[in-house]
Amino acid sequence: MKRFASILLFSTCIPLLCFSQYASFFSEGSLRFDLLLSGNATETRAAVFELKKESYYGGTVHKTIDPFNYGEFKVTVTDPVSNKRIYTRGFCTLFEEWQTTDEAYEMERGFFQTLTIPFPKNEVRVLFERRNKGGEFYTLVEMDVNPMEYGIVQSSIKNTKTHKIIDNGTKDECVDIVIIGDGYTQEEMVKFHEDVRRMSDYMFSQEPFATYKRKFNIWAVDAISEESGVSDPRKGIWKHTALKSSFNTLNSDRYLTSTHNFLIRDYAALVPYDQIYVIANTDKYGGGGIYNHFSLTSIDNPRSLPVFIHEFGHAFAGLGDEYYTSDVSYSDFFNLAIEPWQPNLTTLKDFDSKWKDMLAKSIPVPTPAQEKYFKEVGVFEGGGYVSKGIYRPWYDCRMKSNEATAFCPVCQRAIKNMILFLTDN
Numbered sequence: 001m002k003r004f005a006s007i008l009l010f011s012t013c014i015p016l017l018c019f020s021q022y023a024s025f026f027s028e029g030s031l032r033f034d035l036l037l038s039g040n041a042t043e044t045r046a047a048v049f050e051l052k053k054e055s056y057y058g059g060t061v062h063k064t065i066d067p068f069n070y071g072e073f074k075v076t077v078t079d080p081v082s083n084k085r086i087y088t089r090g091f092c093t094l095f096e097e098w099q100t101t102d103e104a105y106e107m108e109r110g111f112f113q114t115l116t117i118p119f120p121k122n123e124v125r126v127l128f129e130r131r132n133k134g135g136e137f138y139t140l141v142e143m144d145v146n147p148m149e150y151g152i153v154q155s156s157i158k159n160t161k162t163h164k165i166i167d168n169g170t171k172d173e174c175v176d177i178v179i180i181g182d183g184y185t186q187e188e189m190v191k192f193h194e195d196v197r198r199m200s201d202y203m204f205s206q207e208p209f210a211t212y213k214r215k216f217n218i219w220a221v222d223a224i225s226e227e228s229g230v231s232d233p234r235k236g237i238w239k240h241t242a243l244k245s246s247f248n249t250l251n252s253d254r255y256l257t258s259t260h261n262f263l264i265r266d267y268a269a270l271v272p273y274d275q276i277y278v279i280a281n282t283d284k285y286g287g288g289g290i291y292n293h294f295s296l297t298s299i300d301n302p303r304s305l306p307v308f309i310h311e312f313g314h315a316f317a318g319l320g321d322e323y324y325t326s327d328v329s330y331s332d333f334f335n336l337a338i339e340p341w342q343p344n345l346t347t348l349k350d351f352d353s354k355w356k357d358m359l360a361k362s363i364p365v366p367t368p369a370q371e372k373y374f375k376e377v378g379v380f381e382g383g384g385y386v387s388k389g390i391y392r393p394w395y396d397c398r399m400k401s402n403e404a405t406a407f408c409p410v411c412q413r414a415i416k417n418m419i420l421f422l423t424d425n
């Protein structure tokens with residue numbers, strides 16, 4: 001209920017006031033932070049590699065403060081004159097996933113990380129934070145940014161075609177998803193556009209996207225790869241592609257993603273976007289989605305359609321995995337002593353902040369895995385990669401399996417809340 005109340009608070013914000021806050025502090029475009037995250041299982045360090053100016057800011061100009069409190073990391077922008085918070089967003093990283101692997105207990109590694117904020121008009125203070133094991137944020141980097149600095153890179157990728165595949169309005173009225181292909185050669189651009197259509201058509205046939213399909217724009221960016229397909233290290237296959245996607249991320253065969261997100265952002269920046277989706281031209285099963293980072297999935301596997309929206313559930317609405325039996329690289333991903341921030345998982349430490357309001361009085365907590373409860377919102381034990389101590393809201397949801405028929409009501413509500421946050425004014 002706490003979370004629901006805060007969403008209401010922001011969605012009833014007087015539009016003129018909210019937009020004037022945006023207009024008084026920000027101008028057209030985005031300021032992108034290219035960061036280097038490094039460390040090991042227990043330590044996180046962050047350093048700024050470069051700042052970039054991008055032509056568009058695709059996010060909402062009506063609400064600058066993030067009401068959700070999702071994500072392992074957070075950026076806060078403050079006006080140093082008034083000391084007022086003028087922008088906040090939560091996000092996640094591949095680095096934090098790597099921190100839960102065995103390798104992170106044996107060595108240090110570094111990862112590229114990017115984040116964009118609306119381009120500031122005047123000097124701003126920017127704070128990057130991450131959560132500790134207890135879920136509290138601590139400071140990683142704090143810096144003053146002068147938008148007039150010559151060091152802010154303004155170059156962009158040239159000679160790349162972009163297409164607005166689905167057009168339902170302006171970037172401020174709609175959720176803009178930019179889809180970039182990887183492993184598509186020049187000759188395969190027609191296939192890329194067909195694949196974008198196929199994925200979009202499927203997504204907008206599924207709830208809650210079907211109900212809100214008029215609130216989405218879909219963009220396609222023609223990133224041209226020298227070779228068709230993507231790298232598959234366990235088979236000794238290495239491809240030279242535009243976005244350097246690869247299977248075997250974090251040493252998990254089916255984990256298909258790209259660690260080169262400076263490159264991905266360079267292509268995405270050619271259009272306004274709220275979310276980035278990379279589709280990889282391969283029929284091998286795989287993908288990944290990270291909250292406010294990007295999603296990536298293979299496109300020609302028989303299970304690509306459900307995987308496409310499952311990964312988007314992570315990246316767009318901060319949904320957690322409701323499965324717990326599959327082979328993943330992570331260990332101790334969640335601290336069972338605290339409530340996770342993911343809206344569709346609970347440790348019952350603070351269930352009031354989750355879907356308790358959607359639970360019928362007759363449903364026992366925890367809910368037994370019996371057929372009579374399979375179509376009820378409940379509290380089923382098992383989720384977030386563990387069979388004990390984490391509970392999920394539905395017996396079999398899109399965030400649990402590819403065989404599920406839909407997102408469960410709790411996941412649908414979380415997606416709906418994010419759509420409304422990004423589009424209502």
Ligand SMILES: [Zn+2]
Nearest residue numbers: 397399408411
């Ligand atoms: Zn669900």
